[in-house]
Amino acid sequence: MSLQTIKQAIADKKMLCPECKKPVKEFEKFVEMTASIWDGAGDSGHETKGSKVTLICGNKPCAWKERTEFWANYIDE
Numbered sequence: 625m626s627l628q629t630i631k632q633a634i635a636d637k638k639m640l641c642p643e644c645k646k647p648v649k650e651f652e653k654f655v656e657m658t659a660s661i662w663d664g665a666g667d668s669g670h671e672t673k674g675s676k677v678t679l680i681c682g683n684k685p686c687a688w689k690e691r692t693e694f695w696a697n698y699i700d701e
């Protein structure tokens with residue numbers, strides 16, 4: 625379940641902000657995307673869980689915030 629993955633990555637400080645390289649502190653507006661959204665998207669090169677979320681760095685003064693379906697790219701494994 626991708627919501628759980630995001631929550632866990634943030635809790636483990638593995639979700640990193642690309643601007644300041646610090647752990648992302650918050651997220652909002654998580655949505656699971658249905659398969660129909662992917663029809664014709666043609667973006668099969670990306671690994672996604674089929675969900676979209678707004679990531680918020682939260683480490684002041686960094687104001688990075690991004691709405692993305694490729695949130696897995698920010699998880700540092």
Ligand SMILES: [Zn+2]
Nearest residue numbers: 641644681686
């Ligand atoms: Zn940041």
